[in-house]
Amino acid sequence: MRDVYVIGIGMTHFGELWDTxxxxxxxxxxxxxxxxxxxxxxxxxxxxxxxGGLFVGQEHVGALLADYLGRVPIxxxxxxxxxxxxxxxxxxxxxxxxxGMSEVxxxxxxxxxxxxxxxxxALATAADQEYEVYQGVTFPGLYALMARAHMHTYHTTRExxxxxxxxxxxxxAMNSKTQFPFEITVxxxxxSSMVADPLRLLDCSPVSDxxxxxxxxxxxxxxxxxxxxxxxxxxxxxxxxxxxxxTRTDLTRLDTVEHSAQVAxxxxxxxxxxxxxxxxHDCFTIAEICxxxxxxxxxxxxxxxxxxxxETRLGGSMPINTSGGLKSKGHPxxxxxxxxxxxxxxxxxxxxxxxxxxxxxxxxAQNMGGTGASSTVHILEGQA
Amino acid sequence: MRDVYVIGIGMTHFGELWDTxxxxxxxxxxxxxxxxxxxxxxxxxxxxxxxGGLFVGQEHVGALLADYLGRVPIxxxxxxxxxxxxxxxxxxxxxxxxxGMSEVxxxxxxxxxxxxxxxxxALATAADQEYEVYQGVTFPGLYALMARAHMHTYHTTRExxxxxxxxxxxxxAMNSKTQFPFEITVxxxxxSSMVADPLRLLDCSPVSDxxxxxxxxxxxxxxxxxxxxxxxxxxxxxxxxxxxxxTRTDLTRLDTVEHSAQVAxxxxxxxxxxxxxxxxHDCFTIAEICxxxxxxxxxxxxxxxxxxxxETRLGGSMPINTSGGLKSKGHPxxxxxxxxxxxxxxxxxxxxxxxxxxxxxxxxAQNMGGTGASSTVHILEGQA
Numbered sequence: 135m136r137d138v139y140v141i142g143i144g145m146t147h148f149g150e151l152w153d154t155x156x157x158x159x160x161x162x163x164x165x166x167x168x169x170x171x172x173x174x175x176x177x178x179x180x181x182x183x184x185x186g187g188l189f190v191g192q193e194h195v196g197a198l199l200a201d202y203l204g205r206v207p208i209x210x211x212x213x214x215x216x217x218x219x220x221x222x223x224x225x226x227x228x229x230x231x232x233x234g235m236s237e238v239x240x241x242x243x244x245x246x247x248x249x250x251x252x253x254x255x256a257l258a259t260a261a262d263q264e265y266e267v268y269q270g271v272t273f274p275g276l277y278a279l280m281a282r283a284h285m286h287t288y289h290t291t292r293e294x295x296x297x298x299x300x301x302x303x304x305x306x307a308m309n310s311k312t313q314f315p316f317e318i319t320v321x322x323x324x325x326s327s328m329v330a331d332p333l334r335l336l337d338c339s340p341v342s343d344x345x346x347x348x349x350x351x352x353x354x355x356x357x358x359x360x361x362x363x364x365x366x367x368x369x370x371x372x373x374x375x376x377x378x379x380x381t382r383t384d385l386t387r388l389d390t391v392e393h394s395a396q397v398a399x400x401x402x403x404x405x406x407x408x409x410x411x412x413x414x415h416d417c418f419t420i421a422e423i424c425x426x427x428x429x430x431x432x433x434x435x436x437x438x439x440x441x442x443x444x445e446t447r448l449g450g451s452m453p454i455n456t457s458g459g460l461k462s463k464g465h466p467x468x469x470x471x472x473x474x475x476x477x478x479x480x481x482x483x484x485x486x487x488x489x490x491x492x493x494x495x496x497x498x499a500q501n502m503g504g505t506g507a508s509s510t511v512h513i514l515e516g517q518a
Numbered sequence: 519m520r521d522v523y524v525i526g527i528g529m530t531h532f533g534e535l536w537d538t539x540x541x542x543x544x545x546x547x548x549x550x551x552x553x554x555x556x557x558x559x560x561x562x563x564x565x566x567x568x569x570g571g572l573f574v575g576q577e578h579v580g581a582l583l584a585d586y587l588g589r590v591p592i593x594x595x596x597x598x599x600x601x602x603x604x605x606x607x608x609x610x611x612x613x614x615x616x617x618g619m620s621e622v623x624x625x626x627x628x629x630x631x632x633x634x635x636x637x638x639x640a641l642a643t644a645a646d647q648e649y650e651v652y653q654g655v656t657f658p659g660l661y662a663l664m665a666r667a668h669m670h671t672y673h674t675t676r677e678x679x680x681x682x683x684x685x686x687x688x689x690x691a692m693n694s695k696t697q698f699p700f701e702i703t704v705x706x707x708x709x710s711s712m713v714a715d716p717l718r719l720l721d722c723s724p725v726s727d728x729x730x731x732x733x734x735x736x737x738x739x740x741x742x743x744x745x746x747x748x749x750x751x752x753x754x755x756x757x758x759x760x761x762x763x764x765t766r767t768d769l770t771r772l773d774t775v776e777h778s779a780q781v782a783x784x785x786x787x788x789x790x791x792x793x794x795x796x797x798x799h800d801c802f803t804i805a806e807i808c809x810x811x812x813x814x815x816x817x818x819x820x821x822x823x824x825x826x827x828x829e830t831r832l833g834g835s836m837p838i839n840t841s842g843g844l845k846s847k848g849h850p851x852x853x854x855x856x857x858x859x860x861x862x863x864x865x866x867x868x869x870x871x872x873x874x875x876x877x878x879x880x881x882x883a884q885n886m887g888g889t890g891a892s893s894t895v896h897i898l899e900g901q902a
Binding site: 198206213267371373423 | 519539541559568569570571572575576577578579581582583585586589590592593594595596597598599600606609610613614616617618619640642644645646647648651661714729755756757758759760761765772774777778888891892
């Protein structure tokens, strides 16, 4: 297994993109990534997409996108691990370059969710159809159960949850590609519509259209791609866990995130405190809290206090979701995991502008499927 | 890249399996594969599934199946290339073992199509949604256009198409796991209901439930797995091509099959005439004809004559679809590409019983998505 580098990044604006089709979203992100890499070579592609079938009536996603990008006959495979599909695409691309099979592989992610589908029902297919969805549960409901359990066990407060959203909107307001590029207050979160008690509208990531793409390459090729400091992928992991919430021993813990993170730290030869900048899967505010604890950034039950103390805010000791996260940036589900790697690359190249984390050298991206039955972790190292 | 071996195979009966759920189908096939391998080790899984969302309301397929197989936390990723999803799963598993990342990887495929979905509409999502499906076209209609073009250009006859189905049912009648294990006649094909002129019901593969699994391993592990002659994967390729039929220059040719086959022959260091036993994607009778030509088994326009001469029948010079093919065995779309590798492994181990190809040493499996916008080819070599 050889070294793998990120040589190109691209993403569309995230939001309600009425004028751009599913295929065009991907093409736009991919072309931006080629422009960023300043080269044109491509051996293979992986596309993260959760449900082309349910959202836009389109499966056979890989061939479609290879065709419309003008890249046939290269092998193109769509991968799906629910909302972690983007992370899985990055991992497959990493594996193909690391193996020596290919020199340059694109990992893309795309979802078009606002066209016409029953989005809540489509997203619910990421839960256990026979044991959870059949009972009428939806994702806000499932994460609300996790939030209640966390509040009960650790006395996490409603305000602390709100602070996650406030912080991510603060970051997102500095990112020109976010769906909701504005600040919000704790009071606004607490006054927003109830979705599933205790989660309110402003605790929830939005329904979004969007695409992202990263181009991974071998060291030899990466050194020819001029224009940006090199960013190396030093860990790429994935784990699965209990699908249905009722089969878990502790609703507040994310075993798959713990496992994928532990293996990633081993691969990278680092400890959690060495990470300078982090993107996590904040599909709901409670998710960011639970993920922080699973990543080892805080002892169980201690993450919310760190959020409250401003440690996860830009300028704090462990800035999280400088992109705006899923909450402010938007969450086109198949694209989110790839967009996380886009943000880390920006940070590790030191190209983050007003939202740059000073001296960022190591970044970690954590992407999650369902209520955590899938998790991917990528650790990147900048050479800026 | 190191050598990769097939050490275990399993598959369910294919058919209308009312008593077995989506997840149980996969578990049954996977457990059979572990029993066949006579070992229990597993590092990772890939699952071919075309549309869990549209067929059974279940995405997040990888985590679900890892959970219900009792194999968390191993990484499990669902891959999708429409009806070539099974072939893509085998290719990803091959890559992961060949790379040295993992020692033992399971490639599974599963689809449950008969539960409740609008199957024709769900399958149509493998075509171009904006340019083909929007016009009302379905897969029988698309393949009918290809058949008409082949008949027009090469004077392929209606009877020659029927002979493909007759031959595959002849083989399938010898396979205890086929959906339709009985012989049919040319007269029956020609008298069956018209589906899309010139294709009749008995030209079409059926709607099926089913799952298949193969376990791939490194040489070191393979040599510990006693009980069966070794089978080595000597080529694993994939190609993409024009998605919509109207964008192709020649409706009778399958560019992706040609490309994936040519690269596979190079990888394996063989020529087409060295293949002893072949499984191809006969979703419609015309598909088998076009694939034969794309594989280089016949010059363009000459395949049908070989079928008529009995060359592709068991006992002929190039037996094709000894399993019964998609036509007789059934076509649970995500499983079909994996089931092809199951059949080749049986043949190359010389465990085919009454349908054994004498002296089979090299086998080729070709799996196709849509009207051919994706194709995978695997070449296996037996050491029996």
